[in-house]
Amino acid sequence: MAVGEEMYGFVSGPLVLIAFVLFVLGLVIQIVRFFRMTRKKDPVAIPVSSPRQKDVDALRPPEEVRKKVRLRGTVLRMEPFMAVVTTIFHLMLILTPILLLAHNLLLEMSWGLRFPSLGEGTTDILTVAIMGFCVFFFLRRIFSAKVRAISTPYDFLLLFLVFLPFATGFVAYHQLFAYKIVLLAHVLAGELMLICIPFTKLVHMVFFFLYRFFLPGEYSFAPVGRRVWK
Numbered sequence: 001m002a003v004g005e006e007m008y009g010f011v012s013g014p015l016v017l018i019a020f021v022l023f024v025l026g027l028v029i030q031i032v033r034f035f036r037m038t039r040k041k042d043p044v045a046i047p048v049s050s051p052r053q054k055d056v057d058a059l060r061p062p063e064e065v066r067k068k069v070r071l072r073g074t075v076l077r078m079e080p081f082m083a084v085v086t087t088i089f090h091l092m093l094i095l096t097p098i099l100l101l102a103h104n105l106l107l108e109m110s111w112g113l114r115f116p117s118l119g120e121g122t123t124d125i126l127t128v129a130i131m132g133f134c135v136f137f138f139l140r141r142i143f144s145a146k147v148r149a150i151s152t153p154y155d156f157l158l159l160f161l162v163f164l165p166f167a168t169g170f171v172a173y174h175q176l177f178a179y180k181i182v183l184l185a186h187v188l189a190g191e192l193m194l195i196c197i198p199f200t201k202l203v204h205m206v207f208f209f210l211y212r213f214f215l216p217g218e219y220s221f222a223p224v225g226r227r228v229w230k
């Protein structure tokens with residue numbers, strides 16, 4: 001079993017580091033790409049006969065009206081249920097692996113670093129909930145006509161890629177069968193997911209913020225974006 005042992009050592013040793021480096025470096029590269037694909041907006045030229053500020057202010061709708069229309073067309077207004085579901089899903093998805101005791105023990109052993117950990121019972125329940133959310137998103141892509149219309153095999157593949165580390169982590173934790181092999185599969189699944197984040201549509205992890213804070217008209221949070229596509 002020397003080959004098996006060697007592979008185990010590589011996957012749970014250097015490959016973990018490689019995965020994290022690719023994850024961080026990939027995200028940095030994508031952020032740099034975003035700034036290279038966009039440029040600062042030209043300053044607005046103000047015509048000589050521009051209206052006076054007080055006339056412009058007089059034309060602005062009152063605050064109550066602006067408050068009412070602010071959410072129009074946003075996910076929060078159009079699909080409040082999905083906005084809540086996806087927020088809870090993402091919070092769990094990001095926090096569970098970070099606050100997981102097993103991960104923190106490994107992190108401490110190799111880097112002397114440790115985040116606070118939740119109880120194992122809690123993270124186990126969160127894991128089941130995350131898997132449940134993945135199943136929900138899967139069924140939504142099949143049964144909701146408007147989501148099915150824009151779904152491709154790629155969307156299903158990526159959803160499965162996100163589901164896999166949680167499913168294998170769960171099976172490993174409960175030692176349901178072939179512990180060593182399942183654990184190896186878990187570490188590989190985790191690494192694969194991390195590496196895929198910057199290079200697949202999972203890159204929305206950073207693009208979500210870049211688009212919404214810098215670009216106008218991309219469901220932006222900022223009323224007027226500071227950059228435009230080149």
Ligand code: HEM
Pocket residue numbers: 012016019093096097100102103106120123124125127128165166169170171172173174186187189190191193194
């Ligand atoms: C990349 C390197 C990774 C390593 C070395 C690793 C290692 C481990 C280990 C040793 C366990 C405990 C198994 C047991 O108790 O016997 C575990 C559990 C778990 N891992 Fe990972 N993991 C990695 C990545 C990930 C990623 C990226 C995710 C999710 C995004 C993840 C999610 C989980 C979950 C949710 C559990 C616990 C499941 C439960 O308690 O029900 N892991 N991991």
Ligand code: HEM
Pocket residue numbers: 082083086090093094137138141155158159162193197202204205206208209
């Ligand atoms: C903090 C950063 C993140 C933000 C702000 C964010 C935001 C979003 C938004 C707005 C959606 C669309 C929700 C909808 O269909 O209504 C989405 C979908 C999704 N996100 Fe994220 N995301 C983030 C990080 C991540 C990460 C790190 C992963 C996994 C590694 C991930 C996995 C997914 C998946 C799988 C879906 C699609 C679910 C489906 O198939 O419908 N997200 N995200």
